[in-house]
Amino acid sequence: MPIRTAYEGKVEFLQILDENGVLDESLAKGTLSDDDVVELYTYMVKCRAVDETAFKLQRAKRMGTYPQNKGQEAAAIGSGFAARRGVDWLVPCYRENAALWMHGQPMHYVFMYWMGDERGSQIPEGVCTLPLCVPIGTQMLHATGMAWAFKMRKEPRVCITYFGDGATSEGDFHEAMNFASAFQVPCVFFCQNNQWAISVPREQQMNSATVAQKALAYDMPTTQVDGNDLFAVYKATRDAVERARSGGGPAFIEAVTYRLADHTTADDARRYRDAQEVDAWMGKDPLIRLRKYLTAKGLWDDAKQAAADEVAKQTASEVVRSAEGITPPVATDMFDYTFESITPELETQRATMRTHSLGQRPQQAGLAAH
Amino acid sequence: MPRTEQMMKQGLTLVDAINEALYQEMERDSRVVCLGEDVGLNGGVFRVTEGLQKVFGPERVIDTPLSESGIMGTAIGLAMAGMRPVPEIQFEGFMGPAFDQLVNHAARYRNRSRGSVTVPMTVRVPWGGGIHAPELHSDSPEAIYAHTPGLKVVIPSTPYDAKGLLLSAIRDPDPVVFFEPKRVYRSHREQIPEDEYTIPLGKAKVVAEGTDLTVVTWGACVHTCNEAMDHFPEDASVELIDLRTIAPLDIEAIVQSVEKTGRCVIVHEAPKTAGFGAEVATVIQERCFLHLRAPVQRVTGFDVMMPYYKLEQQYLPDAKRVEEAVLQCLAY
Numbered sequence: 185m186p187i188r189t190a191y192e193g194k195v196e197f198l199q200i201l202d203e204n205g206v207l208d209e210s211l212a213k214g215t216l217s218d219d220d221v222v223e224l225y226t227y228m229v230k231c232r233a234v235d236e237t238a239f240k241l242q243r244a245k246r247m248g249t250y251p252q253n254k255g256q257e258a259a260a261i262g263s264g265f266a267a268r269r270g271v272d273w274l275v276p277c278y279r280e281n282a283a284l285w286m287h288g289q290p291m292h293y294v295f296m297y298w299m300g301d302e303r304g305s306q307i308p309e310g311v312c313t314l315p316l317c318v319p320i321g322t323q324m325l326h327a328t329g330m331a332w333a334f335k336m337r338k339e340p341r342v343c344i345t346y347f348g349d350g351a352t353s354e355g356d357f358h359e360a361m362n363f364a365s366a367f368q369v370p371c372v373f374f375c376q377n378n379q380w381a382i383s384v385p386r387e388q389q390m391n392s393a394t395v396a397q398k399a400l401a402y403d404m405p406t407t408q409v410d411g412n413d414l415f416a417v418y419k420a421t422r423d424a425v426e427r428a429r430s431g432g433g434p435a436f437i438e439a440v441t442y443r444l445a446d447h448t449t450a451d452d453a454r455r456y457r458d459a460q461e462v463d464a465w466m467g468k469d470p471l472i473r474l475r476k477y478l479t480a481k482g483l484w485d486d487a488k489q490a491a492a493d494e495v496a497k498q499t500a501s502e503v504v505r506s507a508e509g510i511t512p513p514v515a516t517d518m519f520d521y522t523f524e525s526i527t528p529e530l531e532t533q534r535a536t537m538r539t540h541s542l543g544q545r546p547q548q549a550g551l552a553a554h
Numbered sequence: 555m556p557r558t559e560q561m562m563k564q565g566l567t568l569v570d571a572i573n574e575a576l577y578q579e580m581e582r583d584s585r586v587v588c589l590g591e592d593v594g595l596n597g598g599v600f601r602v603t604e605g606l607q608k609v610f611g612p613e614r615v616i617d618t619p620l621s622e623s624g625i626m627g628t629a630i631g632l633a634m635a636g637m638r639p640v641p642e643i644q645f646e647g648f649m650g651p652a653f654d655q656l657v658n659h660a661a662r663y664r665n666r667s668r669g670s671v672t673v674p675m676t677v678r679v680p681w682g683g684g685i686h687a688p689e690l691h692s693d694s695p696e697a698i699y700a701h702t703p704g705l706k707v708v709i710p711s712t713p714y715d716a717k718g719l720l721l722s723a724i725r726d727p728d729p730v731v732f733f734e735p736k737r738v739y740r741s742h743r744e745q746i747p748e749d750e751y752t753i754p755l756g757k758a759k760v761v762a763e764g765t766d767l768t769v770v771t772w773g774a775c776v777h778t779c780n781e782a783m784d785h786f787p788e789d790a791s792v793e794l795i796d797l798r799t800i801a802p803l804d805i806e807a808i809v810q811s812v813e814k815t816g817r818c819v820i821v822h823e824a825p826k827t828a829g830f831g832a833e834v835a836t837v838i839q840e841r842c843f844l845h846l847r848a849p850v851q852r853v854t855g856f857d858v859m860m861p862y863y864k865l866e867q868q869y870l871p872d873a874k875r876v877e878e879a880v881l882q883c884l885a886y
Contacts, residue, residue: 325631
């Protein structure tokens with residue numbers, strides 16, 4: 185018997201706006217209008233300012249550990265813009281602040297979260313984003329389950345779930361991909377391949393040439409895009425989201441980007457990566473190339489940039505004011521969201537948290553007289 | 555599923571009761587879906603979901619990939635999106651891969667989001683030893699989950715309780731781990747109401763009233779203790795309490811009983827050290843200290859790996875060990 189090919193796969197790489205700000209007009213057709221690009225660029229400037237502000241707050245001891253989003257704005261904003269606000273659900277990791285913000289999650293909530301306040305993970309009515317997710321690679325299963333519910337109820341909604349390159353080494357990632365594929369649920373898996381999982385580089389994380397090819401094992405449409413290219417990210421995500429919405433099942437997107445900052449403010453990336461590498465990626469900064477493009481097209485100038493920077497600065501100050509201005513949490517709050525209705529034991533603990541040995545009222549143990 | 559002639563004549567087993575509860579709840583509430591390994595066409599390895607797929611279709615009684623974390627994690631997503639999933643983990647020994655999802659996500663979402671998203675799901679898990687099963691098919695890990703804030707842990711011992719507790723669990727707004735004692739899946743039959751009824755979670759049941767000593771237990775050990783009851787001296791009046799739910803614990807039921815009897819023996823299958831019996835004993839010490847007439851005793855499994863089945867009967871608390879503990883406690 186001749187040996188035949190049982191399976192063949194390929195992964196395409198999509199770039200529309202190169203790092204010099206030159207656009208491939210034919211690929212860009214039908215993607216973003218000029219107005220969209222100006223709006224989204226302004227958004228990116230705002231997000232960068234807010235992100236830098238969070239970093240400064242941490243250094244000033246006004247915020248706890250914070251993971252900077254710097255350098256990944258095009259990936260978050262391009263994908264977030266492709267989903268319908270209030271309809272589609274975003275299931276994040278913790279480096280997609282811009283996407284959450286765009287979908288209505290107040291940015292000062294994100295600050296509150298990193299300032300150690302659970303109220304930062306509250307979701308306002310009508311906003312369709314899940315809380316930030318710390319255990320790596322676990323949230324894709326939730327996105328798959330939610331998307332499954334949409335399919336069961338025949339609702340035209342889609343989930344986009346975000347995760348990093350390191351997360352694709354986790355078992356839950358593969359279980360989510362398999363479930364999503366087996367049940368053909370409307371879920372888009374969006375990998376922000378930022379090259380580093382804390383100190384382990386992508387090449388050491390896996391021997392796969394691309395992250396995107398992992399989706400081939402699940403027969404999922406997959407593509408690799410320049411993650412610092414707003415056009416490519418938007419186009420790939422929009423295609424995946426709309427295909428999923430119309431019953432086409434899940435899809436995978438690998439956005440090739442770079443973590444320009446440390447893993448978190450508790451990390452010092454100089455210990456494990458070359459300054460040259462970082463410098464090279466600084467040149468591919470999504471903000472720089474978009475500004476070049478807009479300027480060349482006559483849609484942007486220094487005055488507009490100055491105005492945008494000023495708005496960004498004001499916005500960041502407002503975010504800080506709102507986050508720091510919130511009334512401190514009430515200590516008994518910690519008891520009130522364990523279950524819908526508080527249990528008798530928790531009620532006792534709440535009532536005695538500052539007065540007696542835990543769970544005991546003196547009279548209960550016959551100690552009142554002593 | 556609708557009752558068979560045998561059920562009508564001889565009553566329902568625990569398996570029948572759970573199946574009836576699932577059937578009735580799926581009929582009543584279109585948000586309820588069952589998912590797990592082999593739960594669909596095959597009706598589950600213990601036949602608990604027998605026939606349900608035929609009635610409700612493969613989209614509501616779902617054969618999933620062999621993927622415990624996948625089952626738990628997608629069930630969380632389903633629940634957050636407004637469904638009422640009832641995932642099954644085939645044996646308690648296979649909860650390991652799903653542990654992260656259950657403990658770090660299902661239990662925490664309500665608190666994490668300050669009530670914005672919740673996980674109303676009931677995780678059904680065949681639990682405990684005594685059925686000659688292979689390794690990792692006979693453990694009793696309930697204390698681990700009772701120690702996890704945000705989870706409720708229910709363990710029925712009879713067909714009547716199983717039906718009423720499962721209906722409450724599925725309707726509960728928070729995640730419930732529903733351990734099913736496989737040793738008594740089919741050992742007893744009971745006539746139970748065909749109409750739906752619920753039993754509140756967190757409420758113990760006094761199986762037998764007494765005045766001299768309280769036995770506190772749950773799961774299949776309720777039957778072991780019942781068997782021991784026949785051997786106690788005639789003048790010994792022993793109260794038997796089936797906790798039914800260990801989280802939240804019905805502390806008042808225990809206190810009320812031990813204040814009356816002054817003596818308590820706790821019986822469970824799980825290993826002794828840091829077993830849930832330790833919590834019960836501490837509650838008694840905190841709340842009933844001046845009423846105690848003897849040290850609280852424990853009859854439990856040993857602090858060893860659950861033996862393979864040739865030795866499992868030597869590991870499991872039996873009526874004889876319960877009887878000895880009760881006699882010692884009474885004679886103190």
